[in-house]
Amino acid sequence: MPRLGSWTRTPLPGRRVGPGLPPGMPPGRRQVGEDGGVNVFRRIQAGVHGRITTARRRFPALDHGLRAVLLYNHRFGSRLAAAIAYYGFFAVFALALVAYSVFGAILEGNAEVNAAAADFLRENLPFLDPVKVAESSGAVGVVGLTILVFTGVGWVEAIRSSQRLLYGLDQQPGNLVVRRLVDLGVLLVVFVLLGVSVAAVDTLESLLRWLLGSAGSAGLTTISAVLSVFVNAVLATLLLVAVPRLRPSRVRLRPAVLLVAVGITLLNTIGRHYVVRTERNPAYTVVAGAVGLLLYLYLLNQLVLLGAALVATDTRGQVVDLAAKPVAVDQEEEDSPRPGSASANGPGAPEQGTGRRTGDPPATGER
Numbered sequence: 001m002p003r004l005g006s007w008t009r010t011p012l013p014g015r016r017v018g019p020g021l022p023p024g025m026p027p028g029r030r031q032v033g034e035d036g037g038v039n040v041f042r043r044i045q046a047g048v049h050g051r052i053t054t055a056r057r058r059f060p061a062l063d064h065g066l067r068a069v070l071l072y073n074h075r076f077g078s079r080l081a082a083a084i085a086y087y088g089f090f091a092v093f094a095l096a097l098v099a100y101s102v103f104g105a106i107l108e109g110n111a112e113v114n115a116a117a118a119d120f121l122r123e124n125l126p127f128l129d130p131v132k133v134a135e136s137s138g139a140v141g142v143v144g145l146t147i148l149v150f151t152g153v154g155w156v157e158a159i160r161s162s163q164r165l166l167y168g169l170d171q172q173p174g175n176l177v178v179r180r181l182v183d184l185g186v187l188l189v190v191f192v193l194l195g196v197s198v199a200a201v202d203t204l205e206s207l208l209r210w211l212l213g214s215a216g217s218a219g220l221t222t223i224s225a226v227l228s229v230f231v232n233a234v235l236a237t238l239l240l241v242a243v244p245r246l247r248p249s250r251v252r253l254r255p256a257v258l259l260v261a262v263g264i265t266l267l268n269t270i271g272r273h274y275v276v277r278t279e280r281n282p283a284y285t286v287v288a289g290a291v292g293l294l295l296y297l298y299l300l301n302q303l304v305l306l307g308a309a310l311v312a313t314d315t316r317g318q319v320v321d322l323a324a325k326p327v328a329v330d331q332e333e334e335d336s337p338r339p340g341s342a343s344a345n346g347p348g349a350p351e352q353g354t355g356r357r358t359g360d361p362p363a364t365g366e367r
Helices: 040-058 060-074 077-109 111-124 130-135 137-167 176-211 217-242 250-279 288-312 329-335
Strands: 246-248 319-321
Touching (some): 077 137, 077 288, 137 246, 176 250
Antiparallel strands (some): 246 319
16 A cells, blocks of 8 residues: 555556666667567667677688678777877978989089979979079988988888887887887888889889880780789888898788788879879868878878788788897797797787687677
8 A cells, every 4th residue: 555645657568677677778668779679679689799790700811801801990000090190291301302412402503403303393393492492402412301300210210110009019119229220220111112112113114115116005004903903012021020120921911911012002003193193183182181191101100000910910921020139048938929929918818807809709699
């Protein structure tokens, strides 16, 4: 018998009352997507998740790719690529100052080249005076080289530390002085190969057209594209091996090099059309160069980090850390892991308390 002033509520059929209700939900109200006590959205999500898990177990290549993407996201790869692009942006501008200085020195020492360059600048870069370029080349070169040493080494260091983070290795290995000298040498090679890579498509096509004048346009384009992929494969190998100071086995490295090489070739081709298109629109000329350079560096770094994640999550072969400290002979078998084996924090190491690696599909019955 209820007291005076109190009241009771009799549940209607089909409504839930009691501890099964979510906090704050009035009795009798169903969740969005709930049908007869079953959440439709969760059923769809579980079905899609189950199909993806089955496909990953059936196709090892798909599982490998998904684990690489999950590792890339787990380590905030997009944020790392943006940070690397920031360093690369200033390094390229410093390199432009050095190129300006070299160009001025060439103008000052050769009258014929000076006349040809004056005609070129008058048609394409009318705001540059050849006389002033030659006079200011010395001071600009010193400033450009000084800035290039700091920004360029910082760029290479950012690429190296980001890739080693994906492997779960020490991001600043070895002696500081030796590391800076190695980074400086790698920087020079990277700039040369990057310049060759950007100009490879047009240069190779023009060279082949000069050598094989009777060949068709489609054939020349195909051959130059294949050669461009080969040049970019050399650049990709340098970025994935020499910069992080790692030596992965060929079976691990081959898919990543192919991915990065093809990606750089497409990026250079699309970027060339972007530059041609912006040149025709005066509204874009003010910001097109800076925005295009930043976008190019950002996408390039994403390709490199995805390739590194692909190598790091591969279960075949080994990865040897060339920057690791030498281990004593009597402790090598007991204390140190096998070269290329997963470190305690690496992507190949099991997650704490689970026995699974980063990106592995869940076991049967897991969600």
